[in-house]
Amino acid sequence: MKKALIYIASAATxxxxxxxxxxDTAPAGDKVSDEQLQELIKTDADLVLQPMMLGAVNxxxxxxxxxxxxxxxxxxxxxxxxxxxxxxxxxxxxxWFADEYMFENLRQQTASYTAxxxxxxxxxxxxxxxxxxxxxxxxxxxxxxxxxxxxTYRALAYYYLMAVYQDDYxxxxxxxxxxxxxxxxxxxxxxxxxxxxxxxxxxxxxxxVALFGAAGYGPKxxxxxxxxxxxxxxxxxxxVTTGDxxxxxxxxxxVITAGYSLMNEEQYTESGFQSTALPETVWGxxxxxxxxxxxxxxxAFMSVIGSSYGGVLGNACYVAIDSRLYDQIPATDYxxxxxxxxxxxxxxxxxxxxxxxxxFATQSFYQDEVYMxxxxxxxxxxxxxxxGGNDAAAQQTLFDLVSKRDAAYAKxxxxxxxxxxxxxxxxxxxxxxxxxxxxxxxxxxxGVDRSSSANHTHKAVKPAGKEFTYxxxxxxxxxxxxxxxxxxxxxx
Numbered sequence: 001m002k003k004a005l006i007y008i009a010s011a012a013t014x015x016x017x018x019x020x021x022x023x024d025t026a027p028a029g030d031k032v033s034d035e036q037l038q039e040l041i042k043t044d045a046d047l048v049l050q051p052m053m054l055g056a057v058n059x060x061x062x063x064x065x066x067x068x069x070x071x072x073x074x075x076x077x078x079x080x081x082x083x084x085x086x087x088x089x090x091x092x093x094x095x096w097f098a099d100e101y102m103f104e105n106l107r108q109q110t111a112s113y114t115a116x117x118x119x120x121x122x123x124x125x126x127x128x129x130x131x132x133x134x135x136x137x138x139x140x141x142x143x144x145x146x147x148x149x150x151x152t153y154r155a156l157a158y159y160y161l162m163a164v165y166q167d168d169y170x171x172x173x174x175x176x177x178x179x180x181x182x183x184x185x186x187x188x189x190x191x192x193x194x195x196x197x198x199x200x201x202x203x204x205x206x207x208x209v210a211l212f213g214a215a216g217y218g219p220k221x222x223x224x225x226x227x228x229x230x231x232x233x234x235x236x237x238x239x240v241t242t243g244d245x246x247x248x249x250x251x252x253x254x255v256i257t258a259g260y261s262l263m264n265e266e267q268y269t270e271s272g273f274q275s276t277a278l279p280e281t282v283w284g285x286x287x288x289x290x291x292x293x294x295x296x297x298x299x300a301f302m303s304v305i306g307s308s309y310g311g312v313l314g315n316a317c318y319v320a321i322d323s324r325l326y327d328q329i330p331a332t333d334y335x336x337x338x339x340x341x342x343x344x345x346x347x348x349x350x351x352x353x354x355x356x357x358x359x360f361a362t363q364s365f366y367q368d369e370v371y372m373x374x375x376x377x378x379x380x381x382x383x384x385x386x387x388g389g390n391d392a393a394a395q396q397t398l399f400d401l402v403s404k405r406d407a408a409y410a411k412x413x414x415x416x417x418x419x420x421x422x423x424x425x426x427x428x429x430x431x432x433x434x435x436x437x438x439x440x441x442x443x444x445x446x447g448v449d450r451s452s453s454a455n456h457t458h459k460a461v462k463p464a465g466k467e468f469t470y471x472x473x474x475x476x477x478x479x480x481x482x483x484x485x486x487x488x489x490x491x492x
Contacts, residue, residue: 038136045143049131053146056127056153057226061285061369065119074285075298075369077120078435080113081164084468085437086448087322087428089456091353095317096301102458107470109489115473117164121157122182128154129185141215148211149226151204156234158201159241164470165490166194168442169242172465177488180481190483198242205235209254219258223276223284229258230283233372236380241443245388252381255282260374262404269337273360273434274299274367282372299367302360302433304352320355321432323454329429333406338432355455359433375401376436379427386423391415394423402426420444442468466491 041048060074082088083100090101098104105111131150135143158179167173178197180189212218212228219229232251239248261279263271276284300306304318321339329336338359344352378401385394391414399411412422424444428437441447447464450456462468471490478484 034134037134041135041139041143045139045141045146048134049143049146052127052131052134053149056124056131056150057224057285059123059127060371063120063123065116073298073369074371075435076301077117078438079298079301079433081438082433082435084448085441086446086450086453087325087432087437089320089322089355089453091318091320091356091455091457093457101460103460103462103467107467108492109471109474109478111471111473114470115476117470118161118473119476121161121164124157125154125161125182126185128157129182133184144211144215145217148208148215148217148228148231151208151211152226152231152234155201155204155208155231155238158197159234159238162194162197162201163241163439163442165472167466167469168445169194169198171442171445180484188481188483190481191488198238201238202235202242202244202247205231205238209235220260223281224286226283229255229260230372232258233282233377233380236377236384237439240380240384240387243387245384248384249381249388249393252377252384255374255377256381262374262401265334268405269334269358272299272303272362272367273370274362276368276370278370278373280373280375281370282374282377284368284370284372287366287368297365297367298369299360299362300365302357303362303365304356304358305361305363306365318353318356319433320353320357320455322450322456323355324452325428325432326355328425330406330408332408333429335405335429353455357433370434373434375430379423379430382423383420383427386419391419394419398423398426401430405430438468 037048063073063077080097080100083090083097084103084106088101090097093102095101099113100106106113108114128150131146132154135147135150139147158181161179162169162173165179166176173194176194177191178194179191181192181197181200182189183200208231209228212231217227219227221227232254236248236251236255239245239251260282263278263280267278271278275281276286301317302319326336326339338357340352340354340356340358343354344356346352378397382394382397382401385391385397395412395414399409402409403411412419414422424440424446427440431437431440441464445464447467448460448462450459451461453459469490471492472478472484472488478486478489
């Protein structure tokens with residue numbers, strides 16, 4: 001029985017993700033019925049659900065549709081999105097991310113990049129729904145933890161789907177069609193209204209937080225586990241996106257008070273930001289031999305001192321900070337130490353350019369991945385408080401974070417739009433390179449203008465709006481889903 005169960009759970013993780021194609025094909029050979037599994041879940045939820053959840057979360061690290069180097073897991077997906085902003089510079093346009101950086105063939109329905117994101121996010125939805133479909137309504141105890149984890153996992157995927165495949169909610173997207181909303185592995189659907197998608201995401205996350213509490217599954221069980229702090233972080237992101245600022249502030253505060261602590265100067269400037277053991281890590285992937293990406297890892301692209309794509313000992317395709325953002329970081333702020341202040345010759349003919357990032361400097365590409373950390377919760381809370389009209393609270397929340405990075409930082413006296421601008425700036429500095437800029441820019445309705453940068457190698461200018469909303473992919477969705485046709489497509 002145990003062998004059969006593990007086989008089924010493992011095979012499930014290999015299925016494709018698009019909910020409108022042949023995803024529910026059963027593996028060949030003997031199988032245990034869903035009814036038998038559901039009965040077993042009531043007595044030993046770990047046996048059935050733990051390998052399924054582990055396989056699903058491992059996909060965050062290994063996920064890939066096209067086989068391309070720049071389509072390799074959650075952090076790589078987000079790195080590609082970061083390339084479509086103002087703050088990250090690709091120093092060599094022959095790099096794997098050149099298309100993203102130069103906005104070439106990205107958002108069109110025929111683009112592989114568009115298909116990759118759709119496929120990978122919907123595979124997460126499918127994996128979550130597999131787990132949720134198995135958990136019986138009367139399940140208790142550990143089964144509730146897996147239910148909460150799967151709901152959080154699915155909500156995260158839908159948050160990204162909505163951010164990529166529709167306009168920002170408060171800047172034209174609210175009254176438009178969202179993405180197909182699947183709450184089970186069965187069937188195919190058309191586009192669901194954006195309001196319904198976000199409402200479902202929000203309710204799922206609130207339910208997940210409650211289930212974690214009911215099951216006694218407190219935060220910090222493991223940095224690699226989805227827990228209530230992960231659910232609250234996603235809820236804060238979603239709520240600030242939809243304008244529910246009270247919920248956003250409360251959810252972010254729940255993360256802040258959950259027992260994590262901000263990194264000190266040594267940890268911030270020397271850790272390489274690629275360890276789930278860091279005190280700020282809310283959620284991440286702890287490296288393991290079994291799921292190693294080798295030189296296709298996030299560290300391989302981001303470390304200037306490594307021997308892979310971004311390193312001086314490898315392809316030397318450096319990733320740097322925009323000079324304009326660097327210049328806005330005060331000299332007293334130790335976050336400035338995460339970037340080179342001048343060209344650095346490390347060997348004859350090998351020069352690391354000024355502004356190159358040292359933030360992710362690790363010699364090995366066998367590194368953990370940090371998906372969420374505490375600083376984001378401070379920034380989300382400050383933003384929610386400011387947007388909700390509580391300027392004094394926002395000023396204090398921002399001070400609580402930034403004063404830890406810059407001893408000379410004075411609490412802001414700005415209000416209204418000026419305060420939001422300061423929060424936006426601090427978000428750009430604090431979270432640089434961690435996969436947030438594309439999504440933060442959409443929420444703040446900011447486009448791309450690199451024209452005045454001293455070091456951008458491609459001077460793209462893109463206004464906010466539809467240029468940052470991808471089309472639904474033709475090959476894997478429009479051509480296979482009878483409920484979505486050309487008239488449902490996002491405009492170019």
